[in-house]
Amino acid sequence: MTAIKVLIVEDEPLIARNIAMYLRNNNFEVSAIAHDPEEALFQLRRQPPDFAILDINLESERDGIELAEHINKTLFIPFVFLTSYSDKETLERAKKTSPAGFIVKPFNEQTLYATIEIALANHATQANRHVPELVLDKLNGHLLAPLTEREFDVVRLLYAGKTNQQIADDLYIAMNTLKKHINNAYFKLDVNSRTTAVALLRDLMLR
CATH class of the missing domain: 1.10.10.10 (Winged helix-like DNA-binding domain superfamily/Winged helix DNA-binding domain)
Structure with a gap:
């Protein structure tokens, strides 16, 4: 209950397992691993995470960008995109969802952790901009x-x-x-x- 809960959405099982290992090495909790958009939507409803890592290309009719749009409508959590290659049109669609960051494949543990660290801080700064400081x-x-x-x-x-x-x-x-x-x-x-x-x-x- 004390750890930051992260949903991993990645259609390649080996990459998903590596991400999960990296997260656990850095005191994060993996709330779930989803290999397709339908499973991701189910997990988002079943146990809402604190953070999401979304592969853009999921070899499905839906992609990670549509999942990001769903998150923006239903949950106020930060998310980052995973991508190995994307055309300009796809990247422009992705930018419109206001992701907290992009992780380019291949990546290592340090890159993943640094990206999440920055994403969490930036999301908090933006969200707290119009709220008084804690007293x-x-x-x-x-x-x-x-x-x-x-x-x-x-x-x-x-x-x-x-x-x-x-x-x-x-x-x-x-x-x-x-x-x-x-x-x-x-x-x-x-x-x-x-x-x-x-x-x-x-x-x-x-x-």
């Missing part, structure tokens, strides 16, 4: 069980789009300790994912 006293005024200062530190960095590893590094704490703080904060906020936590935090700061 501990104001948040606690809406909660039955108040956040501690350390839990607030964690929540503030989470709200800013930091990955779990970045938060642990910034606060000089172990990953297991961070997970305990996230679990405690989620319990007090009565949420079960990063996306729902951030949405609630924005709502509370606007009240």
Whole structure:
């Protein structure tokens, strides 16, 4: 529950497995792997992720761009496109969905992690642009069980789009300790994912 949940949409099983391995190596959770648009739509409804990696070309009537359009209409989460080659028209369609980034095949673990890290931060900056900064006293005024200062530190960095590893590094704490703080904060906020936590935090700061 504490990790960022990522949906992988990739029609080549080997590439999908490699992405999943890279994600788990960097403290992300793979919510699901979908090899076609229909499975992707099912997984988006069944367990909405915090982030999505979408292959543009899925060897199907639908492509990753149409999935991105669906995400924009139904979920407020960042996503990046995977692509090995695309014509100009396809890339122009992709740009219109406002992706948080592009990953060009072939890629390695460091490229994937860096792209996701930047995408999360940029998405948070854009989403929080018209929302007041988090204030501990104001948040606690809406909660039955108040956040501690350390839990607030964690929540503030989470709200800013930091990955779990970045938060642990910034606060000089172990990953297991961070997970305990996230679990405690989620319990007090009565949420079960990063996306729902951030949405609630924005709502509370606007009240």
